Amino acid sequence: MEGNRVYTQSLHFLFGKNFEGATRIVDQRGVSKISAHPSGRFIFQVAGESRRKEQYLCFAENFCACYSFFYDVVNRGEQLCCKHQLAARLAASLGSYAEVKVSDEELALLLSRI
Numbered sequence: 001m002e003g004n005r006v007y008t009q010s011l012h013f014l015f016g017k018n019f020e021g022a023t024r025i026v027d028q029r030g031v032s033k034i035s036a037h038p039s040g041r042f043i044f045q046v047a048g049e050s051r052r053k054e055q056y057l058c059f060a061e062n063f064c065a066c067y068s069f070f071y072d073v074v075n076r077g078e079q080l081c082c083k084h085q086l087a088a089r090l091a092a093s094l095g096s097y098a099e100v101k102v103s104d105e106e107l108a109l110l111l112s113r114i
Contacts, residue, residue: 016079017083018081018083018086019083019086021083021087022086022087023087024049025047025049025083025084025087026087026091026094030046030047030087031044031046031047031087031096031098032044032045032097032098032099033091033092033097033098033100034102034107034110035099035100035102036102036103036104036106037102037103037104039107041104042107043058043107043110044058044060044084044088044092044097045058045100046058046064046084046088049083054066057110057111058082058088060085060088060089060092061089064081065114066084068082069082069084
């Protein structure tokens with residue numbers, strides 16, 4: 001149990017407020033993995049926490065369509081990733097996401113809207 005606390009503290013140190021937001025999103029089942037068939041390509045759709053309940057498409061390792069990604073991660077370089085990317089990573093690690101199957105064409109259409 002002590003190891004889990006140390007691990008959580010380390011993640012909080014690395015990701016700050018984004019870690020708290022990401023864990024809330026995962027706890028509220030706000031992550032979906034959209035997988036395309038037959039290619040197997042996928043992207044995550046992650047719920048925002050604002051009143052508008054926006055959904056953000058993101059590649060967990062290197063992109064999110066949210067404002068914070070462009071402002072805090074890309075522009076200012078103050079964060080390693082946004083909370084949506086972190087939520088996608090956590091959900092993938094825990095297997096705690098909804099699975100959505102689409103065609104390759106449907107995934108391409110989703111991506112064209114980013």
